Amino acid sequence: MANCAWYLYETSNYDICLRMVETGQLACGDDTETMQYAVFCNIAGLTYYELNKLGDCRRNLEVFYHLQEKHLKKDDLEVSHFYAGSRPPTMLTVL
DSSP states (O other), rough: OOHHHHHHHHTOOOOHHHHHHHHHHHTTTTTTTSSSHHHHHHHHHHHHHHHHOOHHHHHHHHHHHHHHOOOOOOOOOHHHHHHHHHSOTTTHHHO
C-alpha cells in the first residue's frame, strides 16, 4: 500500500495519494509506533508540502522523524535514502 501511495505522490495524484495514506494508517490500527506507520507519515508530509499545507506537512514529518530516530541508527542506510531524496525509508522492508 505504501508503494502505491508513493507512486501516486510521484505522479502528482495528491488527493488519491492522501486517501491511500489514510487507508494505510487506518490499517496500522493502534500500532502507530512502527516504521510502517512512519512511512505513511513521510508520504503524507511530502504530499502536504506539495499542496502548500505546511501545518499538516510539519505534523506528519515530525512523527516520521520521531519514529525514524526511535527505530533506526543514525548511520543506517535507510536514513540515507531519505536524505538522498529517493524512496521513503523502509518502504521495501515493511511490505
